[in-house]
Amino acid sequence: MEPYLQLCRTIMENGTDKGDRTGTGTRSTFGHQMRFNLEDGFPLLTTKKTAFRLIVSELLWFLKGDTNVRTLMQENNRIWDEWAFEKWAASPEYDGPDMTDFGRRAASDPAFKWTLDEEMEKFRGRILSDDGFARKYGDLGPVYGRQWRSWPDGKGGTIDQIKNVIDSIQNNPDSRRHIVSAWNPAEVEDMALPPCHTLFQFYVANGKLSCQLYQRSADVFLGVPFNIASYALLTHLIARETGLEPGEFIHTLGDAHIYSNHFDQVTEQLTRTPRPLPELVIEAPAKSIFDLETGDIRVEGYDPHPKIKAPIAV
Incomplete structure (x- = not known):
């Protein structure tokens, strides 16, 4: 995972301090590329524990075309909860404590963090128990799963980009059009979060499948380790589906940033020595x-350093 650690060093040492949408502040660089040979092991970060089960359940959620957090909550996956909760807390039906700018406030105010956690648990309980509430406030809009599996074609129908790209790889492997896009300008404003990982392309050579992702916005400490593992896993899954071996995952970043309230965590992580990468195991042939x-x-042989906690910027 040296390419990832080098990215962290580059930003911390040479990045530009900037403001951002969340009001937190970042240090960033623009235009960076990392390459991971999937034959060398599965690129799951070892300098801090990374929750592989959450990565798997989120990717399968995308692949099924789902956009409702209820499915993830049923698997005890909470990584999208804040965006759904933000929609609920801003609605006229919400009558609880003021949750304005809750992500940043919780990071600096322990009393407010306790209140937020209490409200979040109430919200999760209603999502899981109330079908109507879940439909209204659990849906994130036309995010990744919708664009991957049901992109509106402008003629009243939809396009299944994942099925199409699998068919394209199988029947025309040398094509330069093995592309899936999540960035739909007509629907971006309806999404809880405009897609950060916007477009990916597959490439077939010598019986191996490689994937390159373009990511417009990259939260390097919290998000990017998930993104690397998620798209490495996607490459393995598409390779398995098309009868190929996994090749490389290439990760191209636009605005690659570290939030100012993650600086200490990144500094701690950079003192740790990377450990051997685990191996990916896919059952159910x-x-x-x-x-x-x-x-x-699942992964086998994963022996990471302990988890490093950090607040999420919403």
């Missing part, structure tokens, strides 16, 4: 990519 469940996918 008869299942298609669309039928896999979280329990079918």
Whole structure:
């Protein structure tokens, strides 16, 4: 995982301090590329523990075309909860404590953090128990799963980009059009969070499948380790579906930034020595990519350093 650690060093040592949408502040660089040879092991960060199960359940959520956090909550995956809660807390139906700018306030005010956690648990409970509430406040809008599996074609129908790219790889492997886009300008304003990982392209050579992702915005400490593992896993899954071996994952970043309230955590992480990468294991050989469940996918030999906590910027 040296390419990732080098990115952290580059930003901390040479990045530009900037403001941002969340009001937190960042240090960033623009235009950076990392390459991971998937034959060298599965690129799951070892300098801090990274929750692989959450990565798996989120990716399968995308692949099923789902956009409602209820599905993730049922798997005890909370990584999208803040964006759904933000929608609820801003609605006229919400009558609880003021949650304006809750992400930043919670990072500096322990009493408010306790109140936020209490309100968040109430919200999760309603999402899981109330079908109507879940439909209204659990849906994140036309985010990744919608664009990947049901991109509106402008003619009243939809385009299944994932099925199309699998078919393209199988039947025309040398094509330069093995592309899936999540950035739909007509629907960006309706999304809880405009897609950060905006477009990816596959490439076939010598019986191996490689993938390059373009990510417009990259939260380097919290988000990027997830993104690396998620798209490495996607490359493995698409390779499995098309009868190829996994090749490389290439990660191209636009605005690569470290939030100012993550500086201490990044500094701590850079003092740690990377450990050997784990191996990916995919069970259920008869299942298609669309039928896999979280329990079918695991890593072996993962021995990371302890987790480093940091607040999320919403």
